[in-house]
Each structure stands twice: as structure tokens, then as C-alpha cells.
Amino acid sequence: MHIDVIYESLYGNTAAIAKAIAEGIHEAAPNATVEVHEASEPPHVAANPDDLVVLGGPTHAWRMSTAATRRNAPRRPGGANADATTRRLGVREVISELTRTSRPCRAATFDTRLGVRWSGGASRQIARQLRRAGYEIVARPEGFVVTSTVGPVAPGELDRASQWGYQLARELVVSGNGAS
Ligand SMILES: Cc1cc2nc3c(=O)[nH]c(=O)nc-3n(C[C@H](O)[C@H](O)[C@H](O)COP(=O)(O)O)c2cc1C
Numbered sequence: 001m002h003i004d005v006i007y008e009s010l011y012g013n014t015a016a017i018a019k020a021i022a023e024g025i026h027e028a029a030p031n032a033t034v035e036v037h038e039a040s041e042p043p044h045v046a047a048n049p050d051d052l053v054v055l056g057g058p059t060h061a062w063r064m065s066t067a068a069t070r071r072n073a074p075r076r077p078g079g080a081n082a083d084a085t086t087r088r089l090g091v092r093e094v095i096s097e098l099t100r101t102s103r104p105c106r107a108a109t110f111d112t113r114l115g116v117r118w119s120g121g122a123s124r125q126i127a128r129q130l131r132r133a134g135y136e137i138v139a140r141p142e143g144f145v146v147t148s149t150v151g152p153v154a155p156g157e158l159d160r161a162s163q164w165g166y167q168l169a170r171e172l173v174v175s176g177n178g179a180s
Pocket of ligand 1: 120
């Protein structure tokens, strides 16, 4: 089984969460191949149905980022150092690229968001789009908390991400789908 963890990240927080998720997956399924990809370099693979794509990005304007929200990011308070590469390409573009270049497989989604009641979240929307493209969503979409627009990630969230990745892979192993 092959697992791709793909993330969009302007300030490095979703990147850190993605890496923690990949570590948890690797711990639970040491024989699976696990790769981490940034959104501007999504994998070009014709997936097997039991492969897994884990896709996540930051929450922008309560939902998935758009080209416009990425362009506007540097104007947010303290947000000037947004990564120029990821400002061009995000989760939406990854979904288009995946549906163009690979077969649908299993998927799970996550986002980063502020720890406030009005945060919204991108992960459910990402899951919806992947499901529409034929992917089988195998876990509840999850959100991980950042302390501000630029971060860092809130205390404990890297551990929780690693645990989430562990559980995700563990359930696939236990359900006998070859992740170990
Ligand atoms: C343009 C923009 C809009 C944002 N809107 C929201 C929002 O609606 N809800 C929220 O919780 N966080 C919002 N944020 C904060 C992001 O959640 C935060 O920047 C992101 O999780 C950091 O992840 P990254 O370092 O991977 O980019 C916004 C950030 C930007 C740049």
C-alpha cells in the first residue's frame, strides 16, 4: 500500500501537521510507503484502489483557500512572509491534478484553523470534493489548531496529528487492507 500525504501551507503550520501525520502513519504501518508532498508538487501516480491520499490545507475565509485568499494572505496582520510558491497552488489545484493524472483511491482530509468558534474549516469541503471525484473517504475530516494566522501550531496539536495519522493507518491495517 502506498500513502501520499499532500499539503498546502503558506506559513509552515499545515506542513508541520502533515509531517506529524505521516510519522503517525509510518508508526502504525511500517511496511507501507509513505510520502509527503507539497501542493505545488503533487504526486503523479495511477493509484491502486487501496492506496491512501491524505490531503490538507489551511482554512481561509472559513473554507478551502482560493487563489484570491492566497494572494491576499500577505496583507493580513503579520502575514507578510507567506510562502510565494504555495501562494500559486493550493488544495483545489491538487484535486484537479489528482483527478486528471491518477485513479481515485481511499482518502482522508485535514486542515489547520484558528481556535475560535467562528473558525470554519476546510477539511470537510476537501473531503466533499474528493468524494465527488470518486475517492472513498475513510476518516472523519479533522481540523488542527494554530495560534494565529502565521502560527505556531497550538500546544499538543503535533502530537494529536501524529495520533490521528496513527489511528487512520491502524484502522486500515486492522480492516485487513494491507497497510502493514
Ligand atoms: C487569507 C486568510 C484567511 C484566513 N481565514 C481564516 C478563517 O476563516 N478561519 C480560521 O480559522 N483561520 C483563518 N486563517 C488563518 C489560517 O487558519 C492560518 O493562517 C493557517 O492555518 C496557517 O496554516 P499555514 O501555515 O499552513 O498556512 C486565515 C488565514 C489567511 C491567510
